[in-house]
Amino acid sequence: MKAKILSNREAAPGYFRLAVSATEALLRGRPGQFVMVRGEGWETDPLLRRPFSIYRFRKGMEAVEILYRAVGRGTRLLSQMKAGDAIDILGPLGNGFPDLPEGRRSLLVAGGAGVAPLISVAEAKGGSARLIMGGKTKDDISYVFEDERELGIDVTYATEDGSFGKMGTSISAMKEEASPGDTVFACGPLKMLREVERLSREMGFTSYVSYEERMGCGTGLCFGCVVMGAGGEYQRVCKDGPVFDVNELSWKDIEDID
């Protein structure tokens, strides 16, 4: 569907926040769901849409916000678009995160831009979940500061170079804070998700991960974005995910291809 860009600004070096007008259906999406986006006028190159988690549901503004890093051709083109430009947005797609059981502590564990689907979880929970935000340097985490203020969420920051918050990764910070019975929602690099899976077995907490894979259609049509499921069948990340209980995936069959 056609939408308008309301704002598109660099919130930290290399990290952009894009706000686009949203339909009611899109605003009813669940945290963890995603959208497929392409700029109007891209013609056939770039051809495919790009997938982005919904970062914030801006219900008052009838808009959703997306967080992205300008790394490839599509995201670089996106970063050059301006308020008022037309954009084509398909969504909400995928399954989203489940509701949290009442009375259990939840931890949102993010690696860099992997925080994207987690901020909307924090928003939906009215700030009751704790966010553990990790990155290589302060630049990888600083765009979250404004969400922390607006939403009043508790955040533990960790940087690998120690430039802000605790020295270390979001995993090392999580180890200090998690206890059996917690529920962990995680999104970030594959290496980090592997650790979440291992620790949830060792420490006895429930974990859901938002899994990332290169996507073709985002709607289950092409079978391009699969991940091996625990039952020995490839699961479509776009349709069966992107959120999986860690036990639904066959981690030994998941290769590090990046």
Place this chain on the structure above:
Amino acid sequence: MVDLSVNMFGIDFKNPVFAASGTAGYGIELVHYIDLEKIGALITKGVSPKPKSGNPQPRIIETPSGILNSIGLQNIGVKRLIDEVLPELEKYDTSVIVNIFGDDIDGYINVAGAFLNEDRVDALEVNLSCPNVKEGGIAFGRDPKISAEITSAVVEASQKPVIAKLTPNVTDIAPIAKAVEEAGAAAVSVVNTLLGMAVDVETRRPYFKNVTAGLSGPAIRPVALRFVWETARAVKIPVIGIGGITSGKDALEFIMAGAAAVQVGSANLVDPGVISNVIDEIEDYCTKNGISDLKEIRGIIKEEI
């Protein structure tokens, strides 16, 4: 009033714009985005006698105006297609064509035979040409004799109209098209993906584990159009044109080159509602140009050569 309906091999299709196999899932995925009853026909993802897990990641990469894929024919197998998918499609008044393949001739016969009493299925499309599997695949489709042998075996086993889907990865498509026509194919689909490849210059490795992959999308349209034109001149059975169609204008090019119908493939992945636009644009063109039946322009370019 423009009548876009086409009759091919005794079946009336509402219009000549079909959803190509492999880009429409099992059809069930598409119903959230498009009125299935509007499209000319749905061609479901290829099924084999047994479920197939397909290739490991990576499976897909974008190229200039195109897509390289190495899905590897992942599918739920013919039994689950019949038990789970066909009853769902029963709810929609739409033509259903099932794409089938096997590892060997017995496999093709086995999967085709499963549809003998499935009235919901209007026709079978035989994949003679997947570039992304080791067994059979493209090697079958390059050989007129094997292509003909598979085609006649499928016709006999299924008792349904059989559309042979041909590979573009040959020097000359005409002998293969003629061979499957003689073997009893009701139509030919032209073309499947073009063999391509991509290299990761950082790792200095081929991007895909199978090295080569199938190229589709607007990048291949001129090549596909040429194959359709060559095929339409070689056979009397209907030619269904496929290759990078994203608009009504694209579809009309194929029809003017001799296609009786077209399939929209990669464009569904970009916009799952695109077939609806393609149909509307063809209708607009016909209205503006006083065309009441697409037969008036089918293969029209042949007149001038």
